[in-house]
Amino acid sequence: MNEMTWVILTGRQSDLDQVATPHKIITNRDYLAHPALFRGQRPKVINLSSNYAYQSRGYYASLLASSRGHKVIPTVETMIDLSEHKLYEHALPELEQALNKCRKELGGSFPAKVTFFFGIGPSRDWDRFAKLLFDWFRAPALEVSIRDNRQWASIHKIGFYSLTRMSSEEKPRFLESLAAYTNREWRDTKTRTPARYAFATLVNPNEELPPSEISSLRHWAKIAEKMGVEVEPITKKDLAKLANYDALFIRETTSISNHTYRFARRAQQEGMPVIDDPLSMIRCTNKVYLNELMSYNKVPVPPTVMIAGPSDLEVAAQTLGFPLVLKIPDSSFSRGVKKASNFEELKTLATLWLEDSDLLIAQKFIPTDYDWRIGVLGGQPLFAVHYLMAKKHWQIVNHERSGKPDQGGIRTFTLKDAPTHVVETAVSAARCIGDGLYGVDLKETADGVFVIEVNDNPNLDHGWEDSGEKDEVWVRLTQWFLDRLERQGR
Structure with missing residues (x-):
């Protein structure tokens, strides 16, 4: 990792005294005019232009900083937000x-x-x-x-609030805060091993069903280290530290309504490669959207009926027969997915759930002993496993047992041994969503293969999902981030 360089941009030379800070001060005009100024370095840019309006010089300075692979505050997104x-x-x-x-x-x-x-x-x-x-x-x-x-x-x-508006009392406080900000990050970076990159992994040590165990992330860290990458765990308290890293891998259960989404948004604003990216979260979280997207792209899904009110229950019953599966659009880990064996059960469940959600999904029940789970990364297959159904239950995770959720076992395959049509269907489904990491669940039946759902934030554990392809899974995960960083010239 290069020695840290801080660069401070001002509107005019006279806005900030050169002796006020040890860092390099140049005007935004000079920064814009000399793209090669910091070639081979990865400076952190503090843009103190007096005007950040759309297409002003201050705006362009931040826009071009991100295209040059320089970290900058404020980003163009922040300028637009405010x-x-x-x-x-x-x-x-x-x-x-x-x-x-x-x-x-x-x-x-x-x-x-x-x-x-x-x-x-x-x-x-x-x-x-x-x-x-x-x-x-x-x-x-x-x-x-x-x-x-x-x-x-x-x-x-x-x-x-621009430098030019600051009073004589505010200026010293501003310079103190600037020193505290640059020192804090400076110290953090100095204590690092000389890795080329540092990746943050967002974890919640107390989560009951995390997508990756801490031991698996340690295994990944060892492999990443050989590739010049340091992997560091962070928790939800660390949002302000996120900009110190080069990339983010979210390894706690994602939700649009909690901090995981804000971390993904922030990473994207900082120009960092991130799994899961905000758009994938939005797309995968919603089963209504997924179903429409798959149908539109001719990816096979089970026969499905949207339920927006009581009148749709008859249609669902006649079209799909019983038992059928009822789903809340944004549920994870088999929660909010129930089986209805007759019209009474369907009506009771739908009435209850429609109080919280304007739409529900009813799908034909397709009984199988397992679901295929195909991991897809960057539009290519990553791993293949069978997730077996929980004991005496029709789902992979049984939340109805008292105590801890009961999970079915796993059967592992190499990608070569997995049926080609299953893998190809999974890849087509994932490509509809984006370029990140997805877990595609499919049912293999006599009538063909059906995509049940595409998950962002899929499970990835050492000794489980990586059993078929071994460490290649973790190497490719690291490489996914590296490719994007190299492409940005970071």
């Missing part, structure tokens, strides 16, 4: 909650305007809010306008 209130209002509920939790420390009231530099507020009392604000919007300097009625403080506006 350009209009409606583009950042989704962040306000969480931010306002954190803001109001600071009330007591701040003596009961809030100023009308507050400035934050690199996730640091005017005093320690703002810490909780300042960190979260920086998590959402990584920018060197932000100004937040607050409306406070003594019961509840709401955020009226979040905007960039």
Whole structure:
């Protein structure tokens, strides 16, 4: 890994005194005009332009930084996010909650305007809010306008705050925050082994059914190390540290509504290769979307009926017969997937589930002793296994037993030994979703092969899914990230 270089861009030479910081200061005009300036280095760029408006010089500096493989704050995405209130209002509920939790420390009231530099507020009392604000919007300097009625403080506006607007009291605080920010990351990087790249792996040590066990990730780390990559575990507390890494592999169960999605979005904004990427999460999470997508692309799926209300239950019963399978559109690990043996059961279950979801899916029940699970990475098959049904149950995971969920076993194959038509169908299904890592579940029957679902965040454990292809699975996973980093010239 190259020696860390920090580069600070300003609008004009006079905006920041060269002696104010040990880091290199150049104007955004010079940075734009000399693409070869930092060739062979991987500098971190702090863009302090006084204007970040769309297509301004400040905007282009961040845009071209990312194309040159330089890490930059703020990114173009952050500039766009903060350009209009409606583009950042989704962040306000969480931010306002954190803001109001600071009330007591701040003596009961809030100023009308507050400035934050690199996730640091005017005093320690703002810490909780300042960190979260920086998590959402990584920018060197932000100004937040607050409306406070003594019961509840709401955020009226979040905007960039330029060097040229800073008062003589604010400038020293800004420079201190800049020093703290660059030192913190500097130290983190200095303690690393001299690997070419550092990959973050998002884990939750307390998860009951994680997609990869910690021991499997350690196994991957050993293989990645030989390829010049250091793998480090991070947890949901580490969002602000994510930019220190080159790539992200999410290994806790993903959901659009929790921090895993925010990590994926942040990684994408930082220009990092990520598994799973936000779009794959959105696509795979929703079974309604998957079913339409597969049908449109002529990938075989079981006969299916959408249920939007009570009138569709008759259609489902007549079209599919009983037993049939009813699914909530966004469920994982066999949860929210139940079998209905007759019309009464279907009606009871559908009525209950339609309270929480506007749409349900009913599918023809296809009994098999196992599901094929084909792992697909970057549009190519990665592994092939049978997931056996849980004992005396029609699914791979039985959540109805008391105590821990009961999982069926696994039977492993090399890709050469897996039936070609099964593997090809799985690859076609995964390619409809994207270019990442997917686990495709298929049923093999006398009537042909059917795709049951495509999972983002598929299970990948040493001694299980990698049994057929051995370490080649982990080598190819590492290479997937490396190919994308090399392509970006990182």
